[in-house]
Amino acid sequence: MTSRSQRIVFWSLVWFSIIVLSLPTVIVLGASVTAGNIITFPPQGFSLKWYEQIAMARDLRQAFGRSIHVSLICLAVSVPVGTLAGIALTRFRLRFSSLIQVYLLLPFTIPLIGSGIGMMLLFGSWGILGSVWPLGVALAVINLPFIIWSVSSSAAALDGDLELAAASCGAGRIEAFLHVTLPGVMPGVITGGLLMFVLAMSEFLVSLLLTDARTVTLPVQIYNNIRSIITPDLAAVSSVFVVLALLAVWLLDRLVGLEIFLKSK
16 A cells, blocks of 8 residues: 555544544534524534523523533642652652552542442441532542553653752742742643543432432533433533533634644643
């Protein structure tokens, strides 16, 4: 096969993958602006009435607010823990470091249904089910490996001589951490934080197990609505998730740079 044929095959596979991955999103976005009363694609005319309807729906607004609250709690817990764990596992020689890494990555090996049921039983025994903050903590624990990996990538690329130079200039451990180490791993912290926020916003299974009628988040509220009838307003809500994901990518590009992020991976 000639180089020209190889390029044709390569780019054909690339565009095929892009189309397959993008098609569901395009269909949802199209269905959300239909003028009809059922989800159809292509849409029956153009209308933003379904976005107006979800903006006026009190239950969806409250569920969206709870999802934001849960995501912020997840960030408040996961960013400090994930940052320190990622730096420690990469920059320092710890006893039983392999065992610690395996332990921190346990949430990836346990099915979400198992983690959700375990946390439901634990929080139920503590009498804290029915509150929003336990869900934020649970999502931070479950998704913690993502931010650990992100920070570890940045910490591995950080020149260790910078910390030695700071120490030789009289900087203590805390000063060196705040002015050298932390800024050096900040791309990983920002990347992991944005990823944790998006994952917490969209998590459904664990949220279903840890919420009740007073504390449902947006994914659970969407599920409850689907059980009754599927209307274009649900496509509009799904479009909101797409916009949030695109906003996270845009912020990542502005704050870190996609090229730097991809190189770190």
